[in-house]
Amino acid sequence: HDAQMDYYGTRLATCSSDRSVKIFDVRNGGQILIADLRGHEGPVWQVAWAHPMYGNILASCSYDRKVIVWKEENGTWEKTYEYTGHDSSVNSVCWAPHDYGLILACGSSDGAISLLSYTGDGQWEVKKISNAHTIGCNAVSWAPAVVPGSLIEQPSGQKPNYIKRFASGGCDNLVKIWKEEDGQWKEEQKLEAHSDWVRDVAWAPSIGLPTSTIASCSQDGRVFIWTCDDASGNSWSPKLLHKFNDVVWHVSWSITANILAVSGGDNKVTLWKESVDGLWACISDVNKGQGGVSAVAEGQQNEQ
Amino acid sequence: GASAPVLTACVAGRGDGGPSASRVFVVRKDQDIYIHTLRKLFNESHGIFIGLQRSEEELAGKSRKAHLVQVSKNYRSVIRACMEDMHQAAISARDPALQNQYSTQVSILSAMELIWNLCEILFVEAAAAGPLLLRLLDWVRLHVCDVDNMVREVLSSEDPSKHELFWNVVDVFVLQGRMDEARHLLSKEASANPTSVNMYRILDDLMKKMPVPSLNATQTLTEMELKWQHWHEECQRYLQDGTFASNSHMESICKILLGDEDAILEKKELMTTWYHFLVTRLLYSHPTVKPMELRFYAQACMDLFLGVECSPEPLDTILMAAFEFEIHQVIKECSIALSNWWFVAHLTDLLDHCKLLQSHNLYFGSNMREFLLLEYASGLFSHHSLWQLGVDYFDHCPEYGRVYLELHIERIPLNTEQKALKVLRICEQRQMHEQVRSICKIMAMKALRNNRLGSALSWSIRAKDAAFATLISDRFLKDYCERGSFSDLDLIDNLGPSMLLSDRLTFLGKYREFHRLYGEKRFSEAARLLLMLMTAHIAPCSFWMTLLTDALPLLEQKEVIFSAEQTYELMRCLEDLTAGKSDKQKFQDDNVETMKVEMLRLALARNLARVIVKEGTLEGS
Numbered sequence: 001h002d003a004q005m006d007y008y009g010t011r012l013a014t015c016s017s018d019r020s021v022k023i024f025d026v027r028n029g030g031q032i033l034i035a036d037l038r039g040h041e042g043p044v045w046q047v048a049w050a051h052p053m054y055g056n057i058l059a060s061c062s063y064d065r066k067v068i069v070w071k072e073e074n075g076t077w078e079k080t081y082e083y084t085g086h087d088s089s090v091n092s093v094c095w096a097p098h099d100y101g102l103i104l105a106c107g108s109s110d111g112a113i114s115l116l117s118y119t120g121d122g123q124w125e126v127k128k129i130s131n132a133h134t135i136g137c138n139a140v141s142w143a144p145a146v147v148p149g150s151l152i153e154q155p156s157g158q159k160p161n162y163i164k165r166f167a168s169g170g171c172d173n174l175v176k177i178w179k180e181e182d183g184q185w186k187e188e189q190k191l192e193a194h195s196d197w198v199r200d201v202a203w204a205p206s207i208g209l210p211t212s213t214i215a216s217c218s219q220d221g222r223v224f225i226w227t228c229d230d231a232s233g234n235s236w237s238p239k240l241l242h243k244f245n246d247v248v249w250h251v252s253w254s255i256t257a258n259i260l261a262v263s264g265g266d267n268k269v270t271l272w273k274e275s276v277d278g279l280w281a282c283i284s285d286v287n288k289g290q291g292g293v294s295a296v297a298e299g300q301q302n303e304q
Numbered sequence: 305g306a307s308a309p310v311l312t313a314c315v316a317g318r319g320d321g322g323p324s325a326s327r328v329f330v331v332r333k334d335q336d337i338y339i340h341t342l343r344k345l346f347n348e349s350h351g352i353f354i355g356l357q358r359s360e361e362e363l364a365g366k367s368r369k370a371h372l373v374q375v376s377k378n379y380r381s382v383i384r385a386c387m388e389d390m391h392q393a394a395i396s397a398r399d400p401a402l403q404n405q406y407s408t409q410v411s412i413l414s415a416m417e418l419i420w421n422l423c424e425i426l427f428v429e430a431a432a433a434g435p436l437l438l439r440l441l442d443w444v445r446l447h448v449c450d451v452d453n454m455v456r457e458v459l460s461s462e463d464p465s466k467h468e469l470f471w472n473v474v475d476v477f478v479l480q481g482r483m484d485e486a487r488h489l490l491s492k493e494a495s496a497n498p499t500s501v502n503m504y505r506i507l508d509d510l511m512k513k514m515p516v517p518s519l520n521a522t523q524t525l526t527e528m529e530l531k532w533q534h535w536h537e538e539c540q541r542y543l544q545d546g547t548f549a550s551n552s553h554m555e556s557i558c559k560i561l562l563g564d565e566d567a568i569l570e571k572k573e574l575m576t577t578w579y580h581f582l583v584t585r586l587l588y589s590h591p592t593v594k595p596m597e598l599r600f601y602a603q604a605c606m607d608l609f610l611g612v613e614c615s616p617e618p619l620d621t622i623l624m625a626a627f628e629f630e631i632h633q634v635i636k637e638c639s640i641a642l643s644n645w646w647f648v649a650h651l652t653d654l655l656d657h658c659k660l661l662q663s664h665n666l667y668f669g670s671n672m673r674e675f676l677l678l679e680y681a682s683g684l685f686s687h688h689s690l691w692q693l694g695v696d697y698f699d700h701c702p703e704y705g706r707v708y709l710e711l712h713i714e715r716i717p718l719n720t721e722q723k724a725l726k727v728l729r730i731c732e733q734r735q736m737h738e739q740v741r742s743i744c745k746i747m748a749m750k751a752l753r754n755n756r757l758g759s760a761l762s763w764s765i766r767a768k769d770a771a772f773a774t775l776i777s778d779r780f781l782k783d784y785c786e787r788g789s790f791s792d793l794d795l796i797d798n799l800g801p802s803m804l805l806s807d808r809l810t811f812l813g814k815y816r817e818f819h820r821l822y823g824e825k826r827f828s829e830a831a832r833l834l835l836m837l838m839t840a841h842i843a844p845c846s847f848w849m850t851l852l853t854d855a856l857p858l859l860e861q862k863e864v865i866f867s868a869e870q871t872y873e874l875m876r877c878l879e880d881l882t883a884g885k886s887d888k889q890k891f892q893d894d895n896v897e898t899m900k901v902e903m904l905r906l907a908l909a910r911n912l913a914r915v916i917v918k919e920g921t922l923e924g925s
Contacts, residue, residue, distance in 0.1 A: 008717035009686075053745035055753060073753065098742070207707040255711050256682065 002046045006056075013058055015044035021060045021070070023077065035077040039068050045091050051098035054118075059104050061090035067106050067116070081124055086110050091138050096164065097145035105166055107137035113168055113178070115185070129178065129185050133170025139200045141214070142166040146206040167214050169198030175216045175226070177236075193238045196220035200250045204257040215241070215260055217248035223262055225280065241272060241280045259283070339409065341393055345386040346684070349650055350693045352378050356657060357700045369429070372658055376424040379650060380417055387413040415619050416647050418447050419638065422626050423651060426595065428658055433594040434517035434525055440583045441481050450576045451476050465493040471553045476574050478557055479584045483511050500551055507554055510539055510561060517591055525592050532591060536562065563589030569608065578609035579623055595629070602627035631660055635672065649680035649697075674701045678708055685712045695730055706734070714739055718747060721759075741767050748772055757783070758792030761809075765799075770806040777808040781815075785850060790816060811842050818854070827865045831858050835870055838877050848881050852904055859907040864915050871912045878904055 003014045005026075011034070012024045021037040021044055042063030050057035056072035057080075067090050071080040087110040096103040102118035113132040117125045143165040164180040165188070175198055177189040196219035204213040214226040214236075223241040228234070241260070248264040260272045260280075273283050356375050363371050387410055394406035425431050425439040451473075458464050458473045467473075470493070477486035487508050494504035515531040523531075539561050542548070548555035559567035568575075568584055575581050582605040586593050593601065602624055610616065616624070618641040625633040638648050655661055656673040677697050684694035694712070698705040713731060718724040724747050731739045744767030751760035757779055764772040784790055796816045803813040814837055821830035834855055837843040843851055855874060858865050866874065882901060 008715055010717050051742075053742055053749055055749045074755075205711065207704060207711070255715065256678075256708055258682075 001043065004047050004049055006049045007052050013047045013049065015047045015060055017043035019044060019062070021047055021058070023058070037068075037070055037077055037079075039070075039079050039082070040064050040066060042089075045089070046093050048093045048095050048104075050095045050102060050104075053098055054102050057102070059093045059095065061093045061106055063089040065090060065108070067093060067104070067114075069104070069116075080122070081116075083114070083116055083124070083126070085114055085126060085128065086112060088136075091136070092140050094140045094142055094166070096142045096166070099145040099162060100164055105140040105142065105168075107132070107140040107168055107170075109136035109171075111136055111170070113137055113140060127185065132168055132176065132178075132187075133172045133174065135171035137168050137170045138198060139169040140166055141168075141201045141203045143203045143212065144206045146208055167201045167203050167216075169201040169216055169218075171197045173198060173218070175201055175214065177214075189234075189236060191216070191226055191236055191238065193224050194218040194220055194222060199248060202251045202253055202260075204253045204260075205255060207256060213257065215251040215253065217251045217262065217264075219247045221246060221248060221264075223248055223251060223260075225260075239278075239280070242270075242282070339405075341389050341406075341409070342386065343690070344389065345382060346646065346690055346693060348382045348385075349379060349646070350696065352382065353650060353653065353700075354696055356654070372654065373424065373429050376420070376428045376654060379654070380420055380424070383413055383417045383420065387417070412642070414447075416642070418443075419619075419622055419626070419634075420647075420651060421446070422623060423634065423655070426598075426626055426629065427631065427655055427660055431595070433592050434528070435519055436595055437517055437583075437586055437591050437593060438519060441587065444580050444583045445480050445482070448480075448576055448580050451574060463492075463496075464489060465496045472574060474553070475557070475560075475571050478511075478560055479568070479571060479575055479580070481516075481584075481587050483514060487511050500554075503548055503551055503554055506542060506547055507557065510535075510542070510558070513538075514561070515591075529592050560584075561588060565608070572609070575609075578606040578620065581605050581609045582627075599628040631655060632672070635676075639676075645676060645680035645683060649676040652676050674703055674705075677701050678704060682708065682712065685716070691716055692726075699734075709734070710736055710739055714742060718743065718750075721747075741769070745769055745772065748776075752776065752779075758795045761792070762795060765802045765805055765809075768805065773806040774808040777806065777812040780812055781808075781847065790819075807842065808844070811837065811844065811847070814842060815851075822858075827858060827861065827863075831855075831865045831870065834858070835866075835873055839873060845881075848877060849900070852878060852881070853900060856904065856907055859911045864911065864918050866911055866915065868912065868915045868919055871908055871915060875908050875912075878908065 001016055003012060005012055010025065010027050012026045012031075013021060014024070015021045019038065019040045019042060021040070022033060023035040023037070025032040025034050037058075037060070040060065040062040044060050044062045046061050048059045050059070056077075058070045058077075059067060060070065061067045065084060065086045065088055067083040067086075068079055069081040069083075070077050072078075083106070086106070086108040089109040090106050091109060092107040094105050096105065104116045106114045106116065108114075111131050111133050113129045115127045115129075117127070119125050145162050147162070165177060167175055167177050169175050173192070173194045173196060175191040175194075176187055177191070178185050179188040180186075191214075194216065198216055198218045200217050202215045204215065206212065210229060212228045215223060216226065217223045221244040223244070224238040225241050226236045226238050228236045241262070244262075244264050244266055246264050246266040248262060250261075250263045252261045253259070254261075258273060261269060262272060263269045270282050271284050272280050275281050352375060359371065390406050390410045390413060394403050394410060397403040397406055421443050425436070425443060429439070431439045454469055455473050455476060458467045458469050461467045464470055464473075470489070474486055474489050474493075477483070477489065490504060490508060494501055494508075513535055515528055515535055517525075517528055539558060543555070543558050543562065548558050556567055556570070560571075563585065565585065568581065568588070572581075575584065579602075582602055585605060586601060590597075590601070606616065606620065606624060610620075618637065622634055622637045622641065625637055635648055635652055638651070639645075642648065652661065652673050653676075656671075661672055678701055681694040681697035681701075684697070685691045691712075695709060698709040698712075701708070713727060713736070716723070716727055718727065724743060728740060728743055731737075731743065744763050748760045748763035748767060748769065749772075751757075751763060752775075757776055761773065761776045761780075764776060780790065780792075780796070790796060793816070796813060797820070799809070799813045803810050814833065818830055818833045818837070821827075821833060834851060838848055838851055852874070855866075878901070
């Protein structure tokens, strides 16, 4: 159901309905199985790699309502934490930018979003946003730890005050933006444009321009690009990228946010780029294999 | 489309409900950087690029233009060298698929050089009417090589004039304006056929006298045009007089000299391309053609040559755009046709230095040059060693280069310590503090996972990561308690001021110092240090027992080391320690613990006794 490259593009983590999470070494174009992680009791929906400065850490979430954090210690992978605070399937996990520490956001079919923060010594602190989306939450994606506009205005040199934000997509057809204020998470924005369940959201990496960008895709076959031009994050406007013929499952950005990869039930992966006049153009499509394409992860392959 | 930069997308096949057939596909664009023979192209062009960026400021005017032309020639020679290597590789390859790949690369490189050369003539050198034609002639001679074999064959035969392809070769020379060579060959024919001596002499004379534009300013354009008119008329007269009527070959040559379109077109197979046709036509009908007039002739010639059935190929479109001086169009078409950004990035950069690109504000405020360089450099970062070239390209992108570098440099896998150090040096040179810290933290974590405590410690010091340093110091101390010795003594001994990064680290350093002093038998200094570690609360409480136990040998020495005051201090420390324990803990303490405490109390008491006596005694008595 999901396939994610690690930070360097040297390892690939995959997960599926067979309840396992597998890790492959993909250097030199090979696919060598390194680990087969068992611990879930249902189909595993998503996996996410944490930043390498915390070690080799992988999170997985599953239909069995569990979120498991796996860690590689002395060459072997082991379960380091298990979270069972949700009442139904956990659909999405996403690590926060490393500047905030080791924090994992989890979205579940019980409509809640939990935020698990590692506080040290094997301890995790949990914050829960209940009823984030009615019926269920399908996707979570963190905003980059970049102050919008920092490219243009010279930074003062001190550590900037980051405001933690993330986006979520749910069965209420909405994309919501959450902001942390005084240690509490509040709903900052409600973005309405989809006419069916939102399947994935992806907050684009930032190079410091004042614009923030989010991509969302839905059961209704549409992919929207949401942009906000002011630093305070108040006015988001959607632009329709394309209407596909089938449900769109995943969207994913490249490192410098030049390219958006979209994958859907019509068996295709398409790559999109913004042109000079602000319109999005499809620059290529990949049509491989039978069965729907469910996960796309952009990264850079950094080996020979 | 081929304008995507390097990316890797993984696609997982999905089953609907039932057990999914998970297949993983790695999709990758831009394989070119992995072709070994192109490596030289990337490396050497990088050198030229950097040289160009740096030399920019000093020159002006004519010398500047000459310099830019030289740079252009350098790029082209790099392309040619690469073509040579690729050609050799194609010949020596035994696998037909590989051979095919190399041959394809050769033709791509050849096309690139063709385009670049034309751009050099029209844009960089901006040849004016007169020299323009000469440059175009050189260009054609250099690039239309299909006839070379035939030429060689005829020239090397025993009696060229008897060779069946003799006249073809003469025609080739005439079409390419290589008058001397044509005349030389013709002379052989003349000596073989005495009957046509007269005809030959006239033709030879006409060819000798043909006016050509000069490179230096020995004659103005008007003068040349006048001379040319006269010469043209003379040729016309001879043709009309039927001078060459009896020899169809010579007659056809005369018609070509007169610029007769049909006569030239008849030799289509010898010209092979429409742009050869164009230049030949210009040579014999408009030798003083102006740059801006090229577009009309070019379109007409292409249409005539290709005819109705043939549609132009991408290469033709690109060359046509060049003849039309549509620089942006040239860049756009090349971007579409070529599979990687190398060509357009470097060519555009050069044209930008020639101040030929309008500042075309793209959506994100950057310009075309920077956009292309960013794409090219981003592509380089997927490669295990070429990424280093990418760094320099980002450096020369004033708007987004830095932030792109920040994003990319963190993704380079740090498999070896050397690589990490290389990356760090690059970050430090550019004051990328965030990245430095992040990389050091990653290396520290890696080292810790592999139990290389010394390495982990030095990385966390470099990262100025107090929390991690504390963690590692604890590990060191734990190891000491278990094994009774320190690892990585060198590192700990030479911590210097970095010791102050964390309290635990300071303690570690000082504790090691205590051991050193003890080893050097500087007992009173060691004693003082030991005491200070506890009284100044540098040592964590958990370690006090160990420290007191370390004090035992000092107390047992023959010579009294601890002063009375110091002994009282030690006693107090011991009491603090034992008082701090709850009853439950005391109950749990095993015999060893209680015995230790007993021994300490005894040793302290004995020491106190001795020192009181010593201090009470007058010197000398």
